[in-house]
Amino acid sequence: MANSATNLRLKLPIACIILEVIIIILFGALVQYDDETDAKLWHKEIANGSSNYDNDFYYRYPSFQDVHVMIFIGFGFLMTFLQRYGFSSVGFNFLIAAFALQWATLMQGFVHGMHGGKIHVGIESMINADFCTGSVLISFGAVLGKTSPVQLLVMSVIEVTLFAVNEFIVLSVLGAKDAGGSMTIHTFGAYFGLMVARVLYRPNLDKSKHKNCSVYHSDLFAMIGTIYLWMFWPSFNSAVTAHGDDQHRTAMNTYYSLAACTLATYGLSAVVAHDGKLDMVHIQNAALAGGVAVGTAGEMMLTPFGSMIVGFLAGTISVLGYIDITDTNTQKLKIQDTCGVHNLHGMPGVLGAIVGAVTAALATKDVYGDGMADVFPDIHSGDVEASFQGVRQAISLAVTLGIALLGGLITGFILKLPIYGAPPDTICFEDGIYWELPGEEGSHEELTTVRTPDEAEKLNA
Amino acid sequence: MANSATNLRLKLPIACIILEVIIIILFGALVQYDDETDAKLWHKEIANGSSNYDNDFYYRYPSFQDVHVMIFIGFGFLMTFLQRYGFSSVGFNFLIAAFALQWATLMQGFVHGMHGGKIHVGIESMINADFCTGSVLISFGAVLGKTSPVQLLVMSVIEVTLFAVNEFIVLSVLGAKDAGGSMTIHTFGAYFGLMVARVLYRPNLDKSKHKNCSVYHSDLFAMIGTIYLWMFWPSFNSAVTAHGDDQHRTAMNTYYSLAACTLATYGLSAVVAHDGKLDMVHIQNAALAGGVAVGTAGEMMLTPFGSMIVGFLAGTISVLGYIDITDTNTQKLKIQDTCGVHNLHGMPGVLGAIVGAVTAALATKDVYGDGMADVFPDIHSGDVEASFQGVRQAISLAVTLGIALLGGLITGFILKLPIYGAPPDTICFEDGIYWELPGEEGSHEELTTVRTPDEAEKLNA
Amino acid sequence: MANSATNLRLKLPIACIILEVIIIILFGALVQYDDETDAKLWHKEIANGSSNYDNDFYYRYPSFQDVHVMIFIGFGFLMTFLQRYGFSSVGFNFLIAAFALQWATLMQGFVHGMHGGKIHVGIESMINADFCTGSVLISFGAVLGKTSPVQLLVMSVIEVTLFAVNEFIVLSVLGAKDAGGSMTIHTFGAYFGLMVARVLYRPNLDKSKHKNCSVYHSDLFAMIGTIYLWMFWPSFNSAVTAHGDDQHRTAMNTYYSLAACTLATYGLSAVVAHDGKLDMVHIQNAALAGGVAVGTAGEMMLTPFGSMIVGFLAGTISVLGYIDITDTNTQKLKIQDTCGVHNLHGMPGVLGAIVGAVTAALATKDVYGDGMADVFPDIHSGDVEASFQGVRQAISLAVTLGIALLGGLITGFILKLPIYGAPPDTICFEDGIYWELPGEEGSHEELTTVRTPDEAEKLNA
DSSP, X not given: OHHHXXXXXXXXXXHHHHHHHHHHHHHHHHEEEOXXXXXXXXXXXXXXXXXXXXXXXXXXXXXXXXXXXXXXXXXXXXXGGBTTOHHHHHHHHHHHHHHHHHHHHHHHHHHTOOBTTXXXXXXXXXXXXXXXXXXXXXXXXXXXXXXXXXXXXXXXXXXXXXXXXXXXXXXXXXXXXXXXXXXXXXXXXXXXXXXXXXXXXXXXXXXXXXXXXXXXXXXXXXXXXXXXXXXXXXXXXXXXXXXXXXXXXXXXXHHHHHHHHHHHHHHHHHHHSGGGOBOHXXXXXXXXXXXXHTTTGGGSSOHHHHHHHHHHHHHHHHHHHHHTHHHHHHHTSOOOOTTOHIIIIIHHHHHHHHHHHHHHHTOOHHHHGGGHHHXXXXXXXXXXXXXXXXXXXXXXXXXXXXXXXXXHHHHHXXXXXXXXXOOOGGGOSOGXXXXXXXXXXXXXXXXXXXXXXXXXXXXXX | OHHHHHOOTTHHHHHHHHHHHHHHHHHHHHEEEOTTTOHHHHHHHHHTTOOGGGSTHHHHHXXXXXXXXXXXXXXXXXXXXXXXXXXXXXXXXXXXXXXXXXXXXXXXXXXXXXXXXXXXESXXXXXXXXXXXXXXXXXXXXXXXXXXXXXXXXXXXXXXXXXXXXXXXXIIISOOXXXXXXXXXXXXXXXXXXXXXXXXXXXXXXXXXXXXXXXXXXXXXXXXXXXXXXXXXXXXXXXXXXXXXXXHHHHHHHHHHHHHHHHHHHHHHHHHSGGGOBOHHXXXXXXXXXXXXXXXXXXXXXXXXXXXXXXXXXXXXXXXXXXXXXXXXXXXXXXXXXXXXXXXXXXXXXXXXXXXXHHHHTOOHHHHGXXXXXXXXXXXXXXXXXXHHHHHHHXXXXXXXXXXXXXXXXXXXXXXXXXXXXXXXXXXXXXXXXXXOOOHHHHHHHHHSOOOHHHHHXXXX | OHHHHHOOTTHHHHHHHHHHHHHHHHHHHHEXXXXXXXXXXXXXXXXXXXXXXXXXXXXXXXXXXXXXXXXXXXXXXXXXXXXXXXXXXXXXXXXXXXXXXXXXXXXXXXXXXXXXXXXXXXXXXXXXXXXXXXXXXXXXXXXTTSOOHHHHXXXXXXXXXXXXXXXXXXXXXXXXXXXXXXXXXXXXXXXXXXXXXXXXXXXXXXXXXXXXXBOHHHHHHXXXXXXXXXXXXXXXXXXXXXXXXXXXXXXXXHHHHHHHHHHHHHHHHHHHSGGGOBOHHHHHHGGGHHHHHTTTGGGSSOHHHHHHHHHHHHHHHHHXXXXXXXXXXXXXXXXXXXXXXXXXXXXXXXXXXXXXXXXXXXXXXXHHGGGHHXXXXXXXXXXXXXXXXXXXHHHHHHHHHHHHHHHXXXXXXXXXXXXXXXXXXXXXXXXXXXXXXXXXXXXXXXXXXXXXXXXXXXXXX
């Protein structure tokens, strides 16, 4: 019965509470304040001449909060475009993000090196945990409407772990740069999610087709998500770059890339959409591709000119993706990509990785000066040539794609087990299956019917 | 007649304009720029070796803006869940917050000590005024839908005044710590509002029962409020703590508490809600209890582990509160708590006070080092033992409860006077009584009826 | 045919892509990183003793992001009040803002002085570009619902250029102060837009009258815009003032002005609106006039007292404007001002200019101390008397009005050419003409009809 299958009374509490208890135990055993959040350690630094104003809180926290808004409002509302899936879009986004940021703190702490057996936490770990969460939410976009919250939590457990492994290989082993995560966040999240969607392919999904579309107000709610992502993307890409010119330049490059991307998106949307009108799907998604595509090169000396070219290209391929590849994916590749994450995060992420590799390969001491030490420390120290840094970047893209696809494959099969309360094909894209819904009929009548004369009189009084 | 009784033509202008004129006169007589906002005084500090970059604006203003968003968007939209009370929720929230922050500047200035007969204002007074405003908005949640804007302004006048008195007793006389206001803001606002709601008890409120519920889109608007409160709560709790590790640690503790609280909320919601589905009421409210519950202890060395346990507990009692205590309140205690502020602010606030008392009592020099001077200056100076600091905290909770309940009682009776244009029992939870509403029928038809062939042709052209 | 006339398939792509290509070429030829964003140049400053923490990014970027939110969310959603123009309000706002900020970077760079033939960009140029964009969006408000996106892009090209010229004359030639842009942004944008609306007067616009109004949820979306503008206006006015006391004081003055303005708005709305109820039009707009009106004087020693008086006056004239002048404008002056920008930006902008002139004329060394050097450098250096600074401010207002009106006139005639795909009089204020709309009927039925027993059973399972 649908009844017992999708009822969450036991499944969700067990998942949430077991996971949270494990997290709390691990935090109790392993997690400590870092030097900047611990009262005693920080005041030792003060005693050694530091000022409270040097605390990294003041140089990272505003960026963190912008990233936080992107994760919870941006991703959450971007997915409310479905007419009848707003509770789940915002609500499951909220749940898995709140889980993933805790789990990511642990996983990233493990692989990025412990300090005397302990994981140290502070503003940087908070930003990095939000970044990892972003990757999970991208994958969520690919399976939106077709998964139960328990499936999503299980997916998060695995994806966060693999994210941390991949990030470690790319940044620490291979020595690639990827401050805004074109590879580690966007490419990884997109291809992981697409592979999960492939394994979870539902041949009879067209039974829910009438719900897999937007209505007027759901598209407006989605625009809240889009605009917040667009505005704060400069903060996202610059949140963990080196202080000084690096953060400043990264934010500005991203700002220009997004602006150019937006013009390309509007121009192309009118070309490809029905009847020479604009299509909200493009505006909501493709206009953001410029942020994805400078996620790697944004901190480099890409120049505003270069940033705009990248943004323009990203918007172009993203809009084109929405006409062509979405259909191809669904029919030939059997990937039902609800939000079109391939067009927003997948292809622009790969573009961003390539742009990053090329820009790195072209880095010269003449252009970067002593700033080379922040952007490419290994080139600065003479350990590698710029061209080899470009090769490292390219290898990192390949590694990321490999881990994402393989990880998504395995995860997909795990999520296929019939124990998580997934919705049947006939009731996908529907909040009512997991949420108590307010009574629409009565209330709707309230909003629209002509009132009784008595009531009207009172109201108009 | 309902007509004359709820017509605001005279009542609201008189209230608004008299109050604003009084405020302007008092500001003219008493308020001055502080050292950091006055051109002359600040440049004296510059002459003495300060840098413009040392101005506290840069270390508090981002937190202030986050708090500001919580007050105006967070609280405002959280209350839009009612199907037909969105204008009033956002609009009255806006009005009383704009009033309260001005009045709070004066009242907090009076009781916290004048400087040569003058109240000095700057970024800290702005944050503190917003905090006090938050307390008023919590009380607003308890009486939502059943009060006129004039009543709300009168309530604000009294509540802000008592808030300032209580805050002075707790922080200055008793020497308690309460940076994020578990006691002074949440406990105070909740029990003040509940007592007002008790006195204003309406035995016939079920005549408006059909409007005291949500519709699909009103719940989505409410989620905007929830998510903003959730995201920026770390800024709220850390906004006025000491610079350096204190702000950093407080923000992080709050972040972990909220994340753990969210998992507990989702897990328990599925247990207690109808049919094993999730209930939006829990998600919108209980997921925030973790922020309330670390309002006192957040700046202490609570550890991420401790913060998560507190958050988990807070989410748990808050969800349980929504099933049990709400009904008990309404039927036995005769308290009609529209938003369930007892579950979101009341119980978690008391929990936060207790956690604060215990954490304070356990403070040791070994853990805090020289940081003790910032968190517990009296323990650091040797004036009190840690255990006595715990006692101070506990007494502060009792004092806060006493002043809140007594103040709410008196305020309730003042608000009962039939001169404020309160709505009749039959038209509560209804915007139309105080707002000109757009014509729904015609416009609704516009949105839904099939167009005439002519129109359709033009549109599809 | 309406068909070919409003079809964007060729017009919009040509406009977007030609403009973006021109911008990219000009950026490639002319734009360079400034000292704080260029890796090499910044590290030269580091080598000379600067710290990464001195980078202006940390002292301007939080303000920039607040301004950015005002531009994209604030203006965008403020205009969603129309029942059937939400896609266009948010979407065209997004398009022209993304274009204008790039074009403004170039135009402001040209007129404000090049550095060795190059335009230098960094966080200040980003803020100034957003400011210029704000002016264009104000004009957009006057012609909302009656223009095609191509017209809006053409308007932006001209308006941005004239904005930069006017700004140069006012700030650099005349030496006036206008940090928050009462003159350069609000007065300019409003009168430019009103003149464009005058030239584009449509005698038969009442054929679309039934769509030129709000519905319940569209008013709630608009409140998102209002509240964000209101909250972040302190950041707007202070974003480019001098560091230290100036930014701090400007933000605080704006905060008080807005609070007082809000009380005046609510009080007067109840007086003038129908039946003694509140009118959303006033709340959405007039409550913001306080921010406009301290755009010039906010950085001066206006005092909180003075700020509140200004805010109170601004709210008053703005509400009165909505009853009286809107009708006069439409019928006698033949200006169809969709959003009432005359009441929100026009009159309060002029008020702000006058307040600025008076406050400047009253500046004394006794009050400003050495801070005079930041606020009025020419008075500080003895080049001009305070009274003459007041005269400069007044002349600047006149110049701004002249350039705005003349520029709007010319622009209006250019926009009248029948080549831009403007909507016919019968289909103004209607998204469907430029946007693919989601199918309302089917989906609406989905939301409201009683489900079949089978479906209901599954849902309730």
